[in-house]
Amino acid sequence: MALKIKNGDTVQVRSGKDRGKRGKVIRVLPREGQVVIEGVNVITRHRKARPGTPQAGIIKQESPIAASKVMVFHEQHEKAVRIGFRFLADGKKVRYCKICNQTLE
Ligand SMILES: [Zn+2]
Numbered sequence: 001m002a003l004k005i006k007n008g009d010t011v012q013v014r015s016g017k018d019r020g021k022r023g024k025v026i027r028v029l030p031r032e033g034q035v036v037i038e039g040v041n042v043i044t045r046h047r048k049a050r051p052g053t054p055q056a057g058i059i060k061q062e063s064p065i066a067a068s069k070v071m072v073f074h075e076q077h078e079k080a081v082r083i084g085f086r087f088l089a090d091g092k093k094v095r096y097c098k099i100c101n102q103t104l105e
Pocket of ligand 1: 076077097098100101102
């Protein structure tokens, strides 16, 4: 199944501990059906200084979450919207917003 979420999309989390959070998609993992979103599902790791690891301290890093938990956020409506697929005259598959019918890039 093709993911409805693309790199660079602004999305909103619909469920889980980060519910309601909004952020930009920085990575899509189509095989796993997961996405990585800026500022969402941030895991904090404490790293100790060891030979070979010069950087010690607290490291914050986003972890992937299920793509099914997020929806594309369409600024026009200031809310997350349902996305559909359709084909253009030239056969290209595009996404569109089911509220305003606008084609999304
Ligand atoms: Zn829209």
